Amino acid sequence: MNHKWTFKAAAFRLLVPWEPETATFNSPWSQPGLAAGVDYAADPLGSDSLHGSDWIDLDVTGAVRAWLAHPDQNLGLVIMITAAPQGAHYWVNTSDYPLPHRQPRLDITYRP
Numbered sequence: 001m002n003h004k005w006t007f008k009a010a011a012f013r014l015l016v017p018w019e020p021e022t023a024t025f026n027s028p029w030s031q032p033g034l035a036a037g038v039d040y041a042a043d044p045l046g047s048d049s050l051h052g053s054d055w056i057d058l059d060v061t062g063a064v065r066a067w068l069a070h071p072d073q074n075l076g077l078v079i080m081i082t083a084a085p086q087g088a089h090y091w092v093n094t095s096d097y098p099l100p101h102r103q104p105r106l107d108i109t110y111r112p
Contacts (some may be wrong), residue, residue, distance in 0.1 A: 007050035
């Protein structure tokens with residue numbers, strides 16, 4: 001059987017305050033892995049399809065503008081990876097990954 005895998009990354013605005021030193025899959029969220037509409041906004045800020053080991057490009061301009069207007073509402077964002085059919089795994093390197101060139105990066109482009 002030939003399966004066509006579709007991987008997508010989407011960024012969502014977080015709705016719950018959290019600390020990087022203590023946040024886990026289970027905490028401080030209302031359920032393990034976060035709940036849509038409770039721990040993070042149900043509507044994505046942006047999404048991108050994944051192809052192999054490519055970088056993803058997510059436009060979060062709207063969220064950044066809102067954070068500039070209301071800094072107290074900047075709780076960060078979460079990037080979620082989905083796969084269809086379900087059950088596939090996609091590895092995401094974190095900021096503490098030992099190879100710096102494989103760590104996540106945020107590029108900001110300013111346009112007046």
